[in-house]
Amino acid sequence: MIDLFSDLFNDYTLRTVALGSALLGITAGSLGGFALLRRQSLLGDAISHAALPGIAIAFLITGSKAPLVLILGAGIAGWIGAALISIVTTRTRIKYDSALGIMLSVFFGFGLVLLTYIQRQPDANQAGLNSFLFGQAAALVEQDVFVIFVIGTLVLLFMMVFWKEFKLLSFDSDFIGTLGFPVRLLDHLLTTLFVIAIVIGLQTVGVVLMSAMIIAPGAAARQWTDRLGRMIILAGIFGAISGVGGAITSSLIPALPTGPTIVLIVSIIVMISLLFAPNRGLVFRKIRDWQAGKRLRVDAVLVDLYTLASQHASAEYPHSERVLDVMSTISGPARRTLKVLNDLELAKPIDSTHWSLTPEGVLRAERVIERQFGGGS
Amino acid sequence: MDYAIDIRDLTVAYREKPVLWDVDLQVPPGVLIAIVGPNGAGKTTLIKSSLGLVKAAAGSVLIHGRPYSEQRANVAYVPQRGSVDWDFPTNVLDVVTMGLYGRLGWFKRPGKAERIEALKSLAQVGMEEFTTRQISQLSGGQQQRVFLARALVQDARVYFMDEPFQGVDAITERAIVDLLQDLRKQGKTVAVVHHDLQTVPEYFDHVMLLNVRRIASGPVEEVFTEENLRTTYGGRVAFVSALSAANRT
16 A cells, blocks of 8 residues: 555656556536436437547548547547437437437447547557557556646636536526527537546546546435535545556556556445435435334324323323234334333333333324324424 | 506427417516416526527517616526525525626625625525525525525616525515515516415516417406406416415405
């Protein structure tokens, strides 16, 4: 562990890989948070696949593998893909999900064809382009990280400057239109930032799995908070953690591909968030349901006892469990609930099968009845 | 005459199918007008195209004598409650503050002054106790009142509301009616897409009967007639005459 930390600061490759992956995780996670809220998560998948032919064409035209050149090619192709999806959805009868699927496969297929063509060339320079499929963090060099840093910072800066506008655009795009903001322009701007956030991650994570870096951090973050600002920050942090974790793991173990490793880590974060987040987590909900059910059973038996006793002179008149079993509107034997009531000192056993309310139990039963049946509202 | 809302020859079509055909509507200032008509009559489209959210094939919309594009600050919009995702991570005060984004302009963040204004609007709709409540934790009626507060904070002269009464509880319905009366007292003009024909005479001064074309519009007592309703709603005569019978009593 200590070795790993000292390596992080001293080992050139590891430091470069970790920094690059953290930056792309923050950028993709934050922008992905907005995409999630706009129900555009899958658009990220289409864009990252659509970027592949762009990378190939940029290489074919320039013969260069400089990060800026490839990112530019990927960005243009990804943007065209997003624009075509939008045009097809608004101008034809093809629905959004179909348009996504069509563009994704058409662009990706075209990209694979170009990639194969490039590989058949005698030129040795093409080596490494294949890593864009599943990503290769270990191949990151300082120049790549610098480009990711500059572009990622710009994207986040734009996001912060237009925060208020993007928030309202995501919540209610009609309303922001009536306020005089140019909806189409804001939409294009946010989509462009989204495209950029995706393409700067392609070299590390790969086009096939980049969508996980877009969708998963936001989905996990949404579980933990009800405020947009905190959600986006948390999504960035989750993105960074998975990026760094996956990139380091895969660069330490040579046979491990980066993209899938990053995706595995982010999936674990999502799983933990879905299960254990307070309020929205499944475990929390189960506990809350169970507690509510218990309270309901307690109240029901309490009211039953009270109702039975009210036929007699004393509100503390004892009754048998059998009668309570028959009366109870809640399923299950009354005995267990009576024991809970006994622990709460709301009812006490008179003999082995008969129970009566305590004075406190009578008061509580009256309050329950008042709350449920009295007053009307 | 200076109309608060002056719509002329408005035509909207989705592909070849006209949704609104050559619609005229003149609303004097300080009037509450209900826009009624069967499903698919184009009520929502009328509002949305007036606000430039749906492109019109032809026609013009003037607000207090000037094109809508110059009058944005004087027009507030209450969309249908179901048009947004209420699980969006934000709270009540935040949503109401959104009504002030237009006045704030680009880049400026809402501050204390905006918060105070938003709180005032929330109090007007009886929601001041819910300021920090996550919006998904609200009932339908409460959500509707948050939307109304967001429009109120804009302090506009003309309000367009899309089915504010849809699916709300009795308390909210009362709150909206009181609010409409308040707005009228302040000389504001309010156009409301409305479904419940029975309450039209009670809640509104004017009514517009719409079914792709404008059937009639004007003061309720003049145009809310059995004949006009029959023309608007077509075959459902029994339903209509029962209503107009209720109307006469």
